[in-house]
Amino acid sequence: MWHTKGMVIFQDIQEVEEWLEPLDYIVFWEAIAPYDVITMADRDHCDGLIAGGKVKQDLILSCLKRVARNNLADCLGLKHRVRQTLAVQSLTSVH
Secondary structure: OEEEOOEEEOOOHHHHHHHHOOOOHHHHHHHHHHHOOOOHHHHHHHHHHHHOOOOOHHHHHHHHHHHHHHHHHHHHOOOOOOOOOHHHHHHHOOO
16 A cells, blocks of 8 residues: 555555444545545535434444445455465565
């Protein structure tokens, strides 16, 4: 994962998940804004549900993070991280 012009560049879906995981509600909206994967109309709707006491903020945030992860993966063409077994790693290590 690396940064450019205020945006994080992701190598795989797991990096997106790791990036999203610690974000609170306000920071989440600030962080995803440059990617344009969730609209301000969506935010207004979510804010209204929270303000009206219809849905807890934690539940909405959890769902938003999943939506953001899926949308980022789709628009950036990200795949799941390839896990290498120890056998494969040993073939590529330099001694």
